[in-house]
Amino acid sequence: MSLVLRVNSQVLGQVSSLSGIALRSGLVRLCWGPASVPMMISKVKNAMSNLVGGMMPHGHHHHHNHHAGGAQTCGPDGLPPRFPYGRPEFLELTPELLQYSTEHASRPVLTLKRGSRLPWRTGYAEVINAGKSMLNEDQACCEKLFVKKPSGKHRNSTLLDNNTVRKTPPLSRIPLHFWGVFDGHAGSGAAIMASKLLHHLIKDRLGEICHLLENPSSAPPICLAKNGNPFQVESKKGASQEPEDPDAVCDSSVRFYMEKVVSLESLIMGVIETAFKQMDDLIEKEKASYAISGGCCALAAIHLMGKLYVANAGDSRAIIIRNKEVIPMTNEFTPESERQRLQYLGFLRPELLGNEFTHIEFPRRIQHSELGKKMLYRDHTMTGWAYKTIIEDDLKFPLIYGEGKKARVMATIGVTRGLGDHDLKVYNSNIYIKPFLSCVPEVKVYNLEENKHGPDDVLVMGTDGLWDVTTDRDVAEAVSTYLSCCDPSDPMRYTLAAQDLLMRSRGVLKERGWRLANDRLGSGDDITVFVIPLVGHETDT
Structure with a gap:
């Protein structure tokens, strides 16, 4: 050989x-x-x-095209890593297998060991990229936890120092299942940290409303007292009460008529959204003491009380396959999909553009000779196009440039939501990009108890390495076809389906690189896939 x-x-x-x-x-x-x-x-x-x-050149931060940041033995300032590099613990990799998993030439597919068991018989597979970074910058997490009401001195505390997560004896135990995929860029530090901590932040925030979760038939109270119990304002007419604010509505009948009814479902959605924000703040805070490289797209699925909450910040994707039909559970957040939000921020805060960029979009770069002429443009208020007279300010580089997967914010990053990236700047400048990036996920809800599911109905979660070369429909057909050939009692059927799906997107190594079955170019990115059976909640609560 x-x-x-x-x-x-x-x-x-x-x-x-x-x-x-x-x-x-x-x-x-x-x-x-x-x-x-x-x-x-x-x-x-x-x-x-x-x-x-x-x-390797330093300082480039194009999405999915970064310097890997090594194994994070030490940061640029000599800081230790927040968490050491590794693959998900549930893979149970030996040091030899961990080293083998980094082989870009062979790109071995990693799956669960036969005999390993994840909640709901969840299937999992991953593969490293074809050489864009030294390490696999994807991370994943799958956990079963219990939501409980915090008590005593531990009430407001979430995390201990270093790698320890605080565990207190359970009081009221409400089961919670969590699956997460984190697609890192410019290093794996943020993705690793999010995979270790995000589910605990969500669980602890849910613990603060545990008494409300125990009574799902009642609408959440509008106001809580300092001890967390519902706070009721006297609503009887004629009751004497000093108004807290002289400008407040004093007529109680008017005040209560104006109150909105908030569902428990929307309260849980808000808890998840604020936990993502808390995770992003924690990354920024701990960067002062630890080396936490890069940022990550974050996709999480939370099962709580019969419902799936799918939260997405980035360009990873999740779909439900039910009766071979596709139910999209995410939208991708890219410079194109969030163009108007980004442009509006640039319009409101032009100082964020550093006198180098314009928030207005044009079909192409403008040449100096075109000053005074009319060109098609699009502003933050527009979905269509119109003509405007070109002025000197329009010669600046556009805030959003490129199309499709090549679209970039400030010529730097191709996703607009995620965690981390607090130090990310435009190359060779002092212009920070973080103000344009949102850490808040979009949360969609699927009620498992309102629908009947068979053993072939699943939730598929994957990083963009999977979806770059395939469609929702193709994934649904591949998974449904594979599962239909498997014994429903086989505990490995969902892992084998995840492996098959991943290998379809990776392709086979040929003379001209990794190629799909149709000879198109395969995915050269890191790929991470969960295949989660929707009947799992019936047997594993």
Whole structure:
């Protein structure tokens, strides 16, 4: 067996000590027997990595095209990592398998071990990218937790220092299931931290309203007292009460007529939204003490009291497949989908544009010779296009530039929601991009108890590496076809379906790179997939 690598003279000195190598005309031909293949590939890869690592440019932050940030042994300021790099704990990887998982040449698919069990018999598979970053920057989490009312000195505390999550004896136990995929960029630090902590933040915030969850038939009270119990204002006419605000509505009948009825479902949605914000704030706060690289798209599914809450901040995607039909559970948040929000912020706060960008969109870059002419444009108030006279300010680089997957905010990042990215700047400038990025997810709800489900009905969650080369319909057909051929009692059927789905998007390595079955280019990104059976809640509560 032989492998040919094209290298320059700088590499030759590092690999020339390897046995069985012939150097000629800038080519390195490695010749070995089958038993020595992994060792030889590893040695060459290390030599190449050492060289390339010293040559990689710094400061570029194009989405999904970043410097990986290494294994996070130490940050640029000498700070320790918040959490060490690794793959999800439920994969139970040995150090040897962890090293094997980083092989960009073979891109091995990682799945659950036979005998391993995730809640609801959840299926999982992942694969590293084709070389865009040194490490797999995706992370995942799957946990069963219990919501309980906080008490005593632990009431307002969530996390301990370092890697320890506070655990208190359960009082009222309301089961909560959590699945999350976190697509990191510019390093894996934010994705790792979110995968370790976000579900605990959600659980603890739900614990603050645990007494309301125990009475789902009652609407949440409008106001809570300081101890968390419902606070009722005297509503009888004629009751003497000093108004707290001289401008407040004093007529109680008018005041109570104006109150909105808030459902428990929307309260839970708000808890999830605020937990995402808390996670983002925590990343920013802990960056002062730890090395937490980059940012991440975050997609989470929470099962609570018979309903699935799917929260998405970024361009990952989730769909429900029911009776072979597709129910989209997410929208992607990109410069194109959030154009008007971004433009409006640029319009309101032009100082955020650093005198380098314009919030107005044009079909292409404007040339200086076109000053005074009329060109098509689109502003924050518009969904269509119109003509405007070009002025000097229009010559600046557009806030949003490019189309589809190539669209970028400030020529830098291709997603507009996520966690982290607090230090992200436009290349070679002091213009921060974080003000234009939102950490707030869109939350959609699916009521499991209102629908009947079979063993082939599932929720599929995946990072954009999966969806870049396939459609919702294709995924639904692939999963439904695969599951229809599996024994419904096989505990590995959903993991095997996830593996099949992932391999379809990764493709097969050929002379012209990773190719799909139709010979189109396969996904070169990290790919992470959950396949979650919707009948799981009936047996695993």
